Amino acid sequence: MKRGFTLIELLVVVLIIGILASVALPQYTKAVLKSRSAKYLATIKTIYEAQQTYYMANGSYANAYEDLDIVPSLPNKPTSAYCAMYISSTDASRADNDFVVTLNNNANADVSTFVAGAFIRGEYACGGFKIPLRNFAGGLSAGSLYCYEHTNNFKKEAGSFCQKLYGATYVTTWQSCRFYKMP
Known part of the structure; x- marks a missing residue:
């Protein structure tokens, strides 16, 4: 008698x-993204802290990474408006192949003074994180961490990045972004 498996088995x-595999792969993808x-969140928070230190010493926020007491972990890329990110400072963006971090200090408009970053490719391109340096006219508080989707x-779909992945709470839609308060 031969032993073996049948084709049905x-x-x-x-x-x-x-x-x-179909159940595990999406969970694995989420874990990798998180x-x-x-x-990237650590980079944004570090830049925010450096901006606060610079502000305490100089009375204004830095316009360039070289003015801060840190070396960003992302390489210097040409300044451009990734995902329609508002960029007004010199040396405003640092990016790798997946993510851009923007140092934005526009002295003429409180609404655009922030440290932010966004994915520039992949499933959640144009989703990212923002920490306002000043209170935002759109109702965002200085120093708070927000998730956003352009x-x-x-x-x-709306909320698929911020709400589903990070459990963030919707706050407002303002200037072509949906903002969510991070827990």
Whole structure:
């Protein structure tokens, strides 16, 4: 008598593995995104703290990374409006292949004084994080961490990045961005 598996038994095993993989892959993708986001959030928070230190010493916020007491972990890229991110300072953006961090100090408009970052490609392109340096005219508080999604350029459904991935609470939609308060 020969021992072995029948074709039906092998197909059932392959089917079960396929079902498990289809359930596990999205969770794995989320975990990878959240771990990459942690790196970028740390960069944004470090730049924010450096801006606060600079403000206490000089009475204004820095316009360039070179003025701060840090070396950004992202390389210097040409200044451009990634995901329609408002950029007004010199040396405003640092980016790698996936994420851009913007140092923005526009002395003429409190609404655009912030440290922010956004994914520039991938499933959640144009979703990111922002810490206002001053109270935002749109109702955002200085020093608070917000998640945001660009209404014009974010391709997923509203809240899929900020609410579903990070458990953030919707605050307002202002100047083509949906803002969510991070927990």
